[in-house]
Amino acid sequence: MLSENIEIDITKYLANELSPTALKAFKEKLANDTALQKAVAFEQMVIDGIKQVGEQDLRVKLEGFHKEMNSAKVSPLFSSTGFKMALMAASFLLLFSFSLWFFNNGFETDIITKNTPAENNTLPKPDEFTRYLSYADSDSITSKAVANKVYEIEVFDKRTKIAVDQLTVKIYNPVETNYRGIEITPVYHYIYFNCVLNLYGLFEQCNISVYDDAGYLSLKIDDRLYGIEEAPELQVLVRVRE
Amino acid sequence: MKLNKTVELNTGTSEDELISLMRNNDDAALKFVYQKHYNMIEQYVLKNSGSKEDVKDLYQDAFVVFYHKLKQPDFKMSSSIGTYLFSVAKNLWLKRLRDNKVKTVHIDSVSEMSTKEKTIDENKQNREFEIATEELQKLGDPCKTLLTEFYYKQTKMEAIAKLLNYTNANRAKAQKYKCMQRLKKAVFKQMQVNRFTWTNE
Numbered sequence: 001m002l003s004e005n006i007e008i009d010i011t012k013y014l015a016n017e018l019s020p021t022a023l024k025a026f027k028e029k030l031a032n033d034t035a036l037q038k039a040v041a042f043e044q045m046v047i048d049g050i051k052q053v054g055e056q057d058l059r060v061k062l063e064g065f066h067k068e069m070n071s072a073k074v075s076p077l078f079s080s081t082g083f084k085m086a087l088m089a090a091s092f093l094l095l096f097s098f099s100l101w102f103f104n105n106g107f108e109t110d111i112i113t114k115n116t117p118a119e120n121n122t123l124p125k126p127d128e129f130t131r132y133l134s135y136a137d138s139d140s141i142t143s144k145a146v147a148n149k150v151y152e153i154e155v156f157d158k159r160t161k162i163a164v165d166q167l168t169v170k171i172y173n174p175v176e177t178n179y180r181g182i183e184i185t186p187v188y189h190y191i192y193f194n195c196v197l198n199l200y201g202l203f204e205q206c207n208i209s210v211y212d213d214a215g216y217l218s219l220k221i222d223d224r225l226y227g228i229e230e231a232p233e234l235q236v237l238v239r240v241r242e
Numbered sequence: 243m244k245l246n247k248t249v250e251l252n253t254g255t256s257e258d259e260l261i262s263l264m265r266n267n268d269d270a271a272l273k274f275v276y277q278k279h280y281n282m283i284e285q286y287v288l289k290n291s292g293s294k295e296d297v298k299d300l301y302q303d304a305f306v307v308f309y310h311k312l313k314q315p316d317f318k319m320s321s322s323i324g325t326y327l328f329s330v331a332k333n334l335w336l337k338r339l340r341d342n343k344v345k346t347v348h349i350d351s352v353s354e355m356s357t358k359e360k361t362i363d364e365n366k367q368n369r370e371f372e373i374a375t376e377e378l379q380k381l382g383d384p385c386k387t388l389l390t391e392f393y394y395k396q397t398k399m400e401a402i403a404k405l406l407n408y409t410n411a412n413r414a415k416a417q418k419y420k421c422m423q424r425l426k427k428a429v430f431k432q433m434q435v436n437r438f439t440w441t442n443e
Contacts (some may be wrong), residue, residue: 007423008419011419011422042426042429042430043426045371045374046374046422046429047372047393047425047426048371048374049371049373049374049375049377049378049429050374050376050378050389050390050393050394050425051390051393051394052371052374052389053375053378053379053386053394054390054393054394054395056308057390058394059306061269061272062276062302062305062306064303065272065273065276065277066276066280066298068273068277069276069277069280129285165305167419176369236388238329
């Protein structure tokens with residue numbers, strides 16, 4: 001049986017709380033004392049067990065959050081058969097109307113006027129002066145950034161000219177993808193809402209550009225690169241919030 | 243059992259505030275962050291040959307990694323939470339995909355004998371580890387909360403004292419020592435019983 005002092009020393013040793021002198025003495029003793037080695041290994045195993053229980057508790061908590069999130073997504077009304085059938089009928093009507101509209105207007109090259117859903121932090125709806133640049137026609141769309149402005153990027157389907165959230169094209173959060181691994185991004189804050197990515201940060205004297213990077217739609221802030229989405233048929237808009 | 247005042251969380255809540263709340267074990271902040279970033283990981287995994295079930299497992303693993311990092315006193319977030327979670331999840335997912343490929347190659351190349359020896363050793367270690375977790379569950383509260391708060395959540399003694407209604411940090415520290423002694427004793431006893439069982443099998 002080990003003395004209480006030794007037990008306290010073991011606890012302090014494992015918690016890196018021994019003074020340099022005490023640590024040196026403890027390590028010397030540890031090197032030659034098999035019983036002490038076993039005691040240290042035992043205490044470490046018990047601590048690992050405690051951590052394991054802590055992690056299990058956290059996972060139970062996360063599971064609870066998950067269930068709550070899922071139940072919020074699917075309410076009984078939406079899961080009923082009647083509702084599903086109504087939804088299918090509505091989808092069919094919508095598809096039919098869309099097809100009609102497409103055959104009448106689909107090949108015109110007018111300025112796009114449809115916008116993504118509005119939210120408090122998004123830009124106002126584009127008007128006739130809004131400048132849309134074709135992703136396919138240009139390698140790079142560059143905007144000289146100004147400090148403390150909000151930047152919004154919208155992606156549209158080139159052919160149908162409908163905001164891509166309606167076509168379920170996704171934009172990733174800005175993660176640096178320079179093909180040498182992921183590094184930390186300099187974007188201080190962003191909001192991702194449907195297909196709209198709002199960038200907030202001190203972008204003073206920065207160049208913000210959107211362009212094709214080996215088949216990936218990329219966002220570049222100065223010399224840092226962020227992957228957005230692989231999307232070959234898209235138009236991109238970069239606007240500065242007033 | 244919250245240590246801090248309730249804060250209303252919404253999209254306007256700053257990331258620094260969220261991190262600070264999570265560091266102080268605020269469940270509402272934990273839930274808010276968990277639910278906020280789920281879709282982003284889901285999109286990535288589903289697009290990269292994963293299933294819905296994969297998404298949940300992967301996201302929770304990534305979240306646990308993030309939580310552990312957050313609890314390290316010297317850890318500083320230099321990116322947004324979403325970016326951090328995404329990069330962890332992406333790395334975990336790529337590793338998982340790689341491991342699945344490697345496994346099929348390795349099964350044939352490892353000798354049967356070494357696998358058997360390794361399995362016996364691992365089983366014994368796993369059993370001892372299981373005993374430690376089982377005995378902690380049996381101890382129950384306040385010891386379980388006290389020890390997990392200290393060793394897993396790395397909560398400061400002052401905060402543990404508040405949480406468990408001890409008069410001060412020293413009182414909590416003394417109680418932690420007692421709990422640890424009780425746990426070690428229980429684990430040791432159970433290990434002896436198991437050793438006896440193993441040798442008689």
